Amino acid sequence: MIPFMYGTVVTKDFFCGRAEVILRINELLLSSQNVVLHGERRIGKSSLVVEVIRRQKAVTGIYVDLMEVKSEEDLFQRLARGVLAAKYKKSMFELLGKTLTNFKPQIGIDPITQLPTLSIDSKIKIEDNSIDAIFNSIVEINKKQRVSVFVDEFQDVLKIKEHRPLLAKLRSKIQYISDISFVYAGSIRSQMEQIFADIDSPFFKSAIPITVGPIEHDLLTEFIKARFKIGKRNISEKIIEKIFTITDMITGDIQQVCEAIWSTSSHGDEITNDSFYKAVELIFSHENVVYQRIFGELTGFQLKVLKGVAQYGGREIYSNNFFEKNGFTNASSVKRAIDKLIKVKILFIYKKEYKFANPFFKLWLLKNYT
Ligand SMILES: Nc1ncnc2c1ncn2[C@@H]1O[C@H](COP(=O)(O)OP(=O)(O)OP(=O)(O)O)[C@@H](O)[C@H]1O
Ligand SMILES: [Mg+2]
Structure with a gap:
C-alpha cells in the first residue's frame, strides 16, 4: 500500500488534521447556517467537505460537484443525483422514490452491499418546474432525516451562459429553506468572490465565509x-x-x-x-x-x-x-x-x-x- 495519495479526495487514514475547522463547520451545520469555504487550489477543500460528511452523524450530507457544469439542466441533474446518492436510513427509500418522480428514478441493487439504490437516467429531460421538485424533495427528506447540501466547485456555475437569472432562482429557493444548511466550496478566489462578495450578486453575503488554509x-x-x-x-x-x-x-x-x-x-x-x-x-x-x-x-x-x-x-x-x-x-x-x-x-x-x-x-x- 502507498501511504500517500494525491489528485483525489482523501478521507479516513489519509486525512490529516483540520479538527478545528471541522468543529466549526459542524456547529454551523447544526444551527442551519450557510457556509462558504474558500481556499487555494489543491489545499484540501473537497477532502474536507467529504470528511465532514463522513464523520457527521446528526446530519446527512448531500454532495453535489459542479465542476465544468454545462447548463441549467446539467446543474439540476447533478443536484438530483446528489440527493439520490446520499446515505439514507432504509426507511427513507420509499419517500425518495416518490419525491423525485419527475426524474423517473430507477431502482437498482448495489452489487456489493446488495442494498437497493436509486439513480436517474442522464437522458431525462429536466422540466421548468424541476427546480421546485428538487428543493421540495430536499425539504421533505429533511423532515424525516436531517440533511445539508454541499456544493463543490460552486464557481463553475458562472460557466453557464445564463448564470445570472439561474443564481437568482437558486438563491430565492435556498433562502426559504432556513432549516437546511448549504455549504459551498470553490477554488477560484476571484470568482467565488464575485458570487459571495459582489453587492450585485444574488448570493451577496448569503453564507458565512471560512478560509481553508494549510494543515497545521x-x-x-x-x-x-x-x-x-x-x-x-x-x-x-x-x-x-x-x-x-x-x-x-x-x-x-x-x-x-x-x-x-x-x-x-x-x-x-x-x-x-x-x-x-x-x-x-x-x-x-x-x-x-x-x-x-x-x-x-x-x-x-x-x-x-x-x-x-x-x-x-x-x-x-x-x-x-x-x-x-x-x-x-x-x-x-x-x-x-x-x-x-x-x-x-x-x-x-x-x-x-x-x-x-x-x-x-x-x-x-x-x-x-x-
Ligand atoms: N486533510 C488532508 N490530509 C492529507 N492530505 C490532504 C488533506 N486534504 C487534502 N490532501 C491532499 O491534497 C490533495 C488535494 O485535495 P482536495 O482535492 O481535497 O483539494 P481541493 O482544495 O478540493 O483541490 P481543487 O482546488 O483541485 O478542487 C489530495 O489529493 C491529498 O493529496
Ligand atoms: Mg476540490
Missing part, C-alpha cells in the same frame, strides 16, 4: 513521519521542512512530493537530500510534456519575466531592484507579460505576491534555465 504545521509533520514509518522509511524534520518550503504548504503538492519520495525509495531507507532530489526529478519527468508545451507557448520576453519571478520572487516585481536584476526597462511591457502569465494560469496573485500555480514548474525553470 506540526500535525502534518507528524502525519508525514508516521506515513513513511508504515513502510519502514525514516524521514527527518529537516527534509519535511524542505518539502513544505518548495510547495508553499499547499497540501496536494506536499502529498505529491511524499508520494514521489515513497516510490523512489525502499524499505528501511533513511530519506536524505538525495532521495528528495530524486523524487523531484521523478515529478519533472512526469510533468515534462506540460512544461515543454508551456515553454513553447510563451514569447522570449514573457519567459524572461517568468524566470525573474522564479529567481527573485514575485513580491516586488515593479521595483527598481527587480528591474535591474533582470535588465528590464519598460514597466508596461513587464505588466503585459505578467497579465498574460496570469491569464494562462501559470502565475496567480495572492496577497500582492505573484506565485507559480505549479511549484514544480518553478523548480524546473530554476534548474534548467537560470
